[in-house]
Amino acid sequence: MVLSLVSLCATEVVRDHSSSPCWLRWVPRELYRPLLDASFSGCRPLAVGELVQRWPERTLRVGRSRKQGQIRPNRLCVQALLLAVVRGMSDQRCALQVLDLCGLQGDEGGMGDPMGGWSLTVALCTMVVQARARAQRAQRERKRFSALEREIDVKRERGEWKRERETNGDVASPGNEELGGNDGERMESGGTLGEEELIKGVRRRMEVERKRETAVIGLGGSRKETEETDVNCDVLVHVRADLFVNARSWERVRGALSTSAPLKLQCRYLRVEEISVSSIRTLLGLLPRQGLLGIDVRYSSLGVAGLAELLPLLSTFPALNSLRLHYCNLDFRRDQPGQDEALRDLSQGLTQLQELRRLSLTALRLPGQLRVLLSSLPQPLEILELPYLSLSPADLAYLSCSHHASTLQQLDLSENRLDENTLNSVRRLLSQASAGLQHLTLSGCGITDGLLGLLLPSLGGCRALKSLALALNPLSIAGLMDLVRMAVRMPSLRQLLYPNPLEDYQPGLPELPSSAQLLDWPLDEATDINITSGQLNRVRIESGRSDLFLTCDLLNYDKDLVD
Numbered sequence: 001m002v003l004s005l006v007s008l009c010a011t012e013v014v015r016d017h018s019s020s021p022c023w024l025r026w027v028p029r030e031l032y033r034p035l036l037d038a039s040f041s042g043c044r045p046l047a048v049g050e051l052v053q054r055w056p057e058r059t060l061r062v063g064r065s066r067k068q069g070q071i072r073p074n075r076l077c078v079q080a081l082l083l084a085v086v087r088g089m090s091d092q093r094c095a096l097q098v099l100d101l102c103g104l105q106g107d108e109g110g111m112g113d114p115m116g117g118w119s120l121t122v123a124l125c126t127m128v129v130q131a132r133a134r135a136q137r138a139q140r141e142r143k144r145f146s147a148l149e150r151e152i153d154v155k156r157e158r159g160e161w162k163r164e165r166e167t168n169g170d171v172a173s174p175g176n177e178e179l180g181g182n183d184g185e186r187m188e189s190g191g192t193l194g195e196e197e198l199i200k201g202v203r204r205r206m207e208v209e210r211k212r213e214t215a216v217i218g219l220g221g222s223r224k225e226t227e228e229t230d231v232n233c234d235v236l237v238h239v240r241a242d243l244f245v246n247a248r249s250w251e252r253v254r255g256a257l258s259t260s261a262p263l264k265l266q267c268r269y270l271r272v273e274e275i276s277v278s279s280i281r282t283l284l285g286l287l288p289r290q291g292l293l294g295i296d297v298r299y300s301s302l303g304v305a306g307l308a309e310l311l312p313l314l315s316t317f318p319a320l321n322s323l324r325l326h327y328c329n330l331d332f333r334r335d336q337p338g339q340d341e342a343l344r345d346l347s348q349g350l351t352q353l354q355e356l357r358r359l360s361l362t363a364l365r366l367p368g369q370l371r372v373l374l375s376s377l378p379q380p381l382e383i384l385e386l387p388y389l390s391l392s393p394a395d396l397a398y399l400s401c402s403h404h405a406s407t408l409q410q411l412d413l414s415e416n417r418l419d420e421n422t423l424n425s426v427r428r429l430l431s432q433a434s435a436g437l438q439h440l441t442l443s444g445c446g447i448t449d450g451l452l453g454l455l456l457p458s459l460g461g462c463r464a465l466k467s468l469a470l471a472l473n474p475l476s477i478a479g480l481m482d483l484v485r486m487a488v489r490m491p492s493l494r495q496l497l498y499p500n501p502l503e504d505y506q507p508g509l510p511e512l513p514s515s516a517q518l519l520d521w522p523l524d525e526a527t528d529i530n531i532t533s534g535q536l537n538r539v540r541i542e543s544g545r546s547d548l549f550l551t552c553d554l555l556n557y558d559k560d561l562v563d
Contacts, residue, residue: 006034011042015042024054027216035047036048040074042170048081048082049087053094055094056098060100061100063101064102065098068083082247085263090138101124102268118495121249125249125265128259175266239260243269246274246275247274247282250275250279253283259270267287284310284316298328302328304330308342308345310349312349317352320355321354322357323360325361345539347375356377358382359381359383361386363387370395372403384410387412387416393421393514400429409438411433414442426455431461438492439467440462443469443515444515453479459486463492467493467495468487471553474513474521476501480536483496483498484536487545488540499553504532505524
C-alpha cells in the first residue's frame, strides 16, 4: 500500500506526543482525519484522545472504510476515543454530534489487538452510563451554585435595604420628636412593605422552580426524576454501533439503551447469544425504531412459539433486512401439540418483514417446511443460508421454482444431503440463479465423483460466481482435477475451497463417509498432501489463472459446525 504525502507527514506529526500542544492549536479541520488515521495506525492513544476531544466536524466514522492492508484500531486507541467523546461534550471546541462505530469490532486476540464485538459493546455501554452520571453531577452542581447565587442576592438586597433604612432614619431623627405615634407606625409599616417588594423577584423565581418540580412529582415522579428530566433535554452525541449481547452483558446494555441523554445509543446490527425470549423482547423494545438493519440470534432456546412471538416486534423496524437464527431449538419433527398453529404464526410473522433480503436458518431442523416459510416473504431474498436444515427433496424442488431463485446472490446449502433424487432440483436452482449468484457453499453435502460430474455443467454456467465451497465431500483426486479444470474456465471465480481427496485418508473409511467422519478420520501419514495441492495448482497455473486461490478444507472449515 502506497502512502500519500499527507499520510506520511501525519505519521511524523503524531509520533511525538510531547509536541502536540504546539501543533494542535493550528491544525485546520481538513487535516484532522489524516491525523486520526495516522494515530490509529501508529497506536497513539494519547493523540487519538486529543484529536477526538477537539473534533471539528459533526460526524466521526471509525471502522467502516478501511484501505487495503489497513488494520483495525487496537484496544487502547478505541478506549481513548470513547473517553475523549465524553470529555469533548464539555469542550466548546468539539462539534461532534454523530459517532459512527459500525464495523469497528474485530476478532478477539487478532493481529494488532483489536477490540472484539463483546468487549466493544461493554465499553460503549459503560461510556453512555458514565456520560449520564457526569451530566447529572454537572446538573446538581449548577443547581447548587444557582441556589447559592439566589441566597447571595437575597442577602445583598436585604443589606441594601437596611443600609437605606438606616440612612433615612439618621436623616429623619431630628424630626421624629415632632411626629406623632401614628406617623412612626406608618413609616415602620412602609419599611416592611419595602422589604417585601425588594425580595419579590427572588421569591418569584423560587416559586416557578418549585411549581415545576411539583408538577413532575404529581405525575408520579420524584426530585431525582426531575434532575433526569433536565439531563434528558439535550442529546449531545448520537452513537451508532453494532451491539453484541449475551447473558453477562445484558443488564449493562439494557441500562445504556434506557439512557436517552447526553449520549444516545443506536444499533445497526444486533447479535444476541444465550438469552431468553423475554430478554430479547425487552431489548427490542428499547432499541430505536429507525436504523436497525439486522438481528442475529444464536444459541438461544426460542422454540417455535418464541420465534413467532418475536417476529411481530421485528416488523416494527422498517429498515430490517437481515434475520439470522443459529441453533435456536426449532425442531418441527417433534411430535408436540400446537406445532401446525405455531408454524402458521411463524409464516404470518415473516410476512410482515417487508424489507427482508437475508435469511439464515442454521440447524433448525425444518424438513418439508421450506415452502411455508419462504412463500410468505413479500420480497425475494438475495442471501439465503440453510445449513443443517435437513432439507427434503420437496424443499429443494420448491426452492428451485420459487421467486427467490433468480435473485439469489449468496446460497448456503451445507450439510444437506444431495443425491440423485435432488439432482434435478439443484441443477434447476443453479440455472435460475446463474445470472447473479456470487457465493455458493455446498460443503458436507455428500457429493461424490459421479454426482459432481453431473453438477459441473450447471456450476460452470454460474458466470458471476466468485467463491465456491465444496469442503468435506467424498471426492477422489480425479474428481478434484475435473473440478479445477471447470473452475479455471469461470472468469469471475476467485476462491475454491476443495476437500482432501479420499486417497489421502487412512484405510477403513466408509464407502460414503459423512462430513463428520471426513473431518475426524486421520490422514495417511505416508501420503504427502502437498502432492495433491501441487497437481491442482499446476492446472491453475497452466491456465493462467493466478487470480484464483485454491484452498484445502482442513484449514478453513469450522469444526464446531459439524455435529
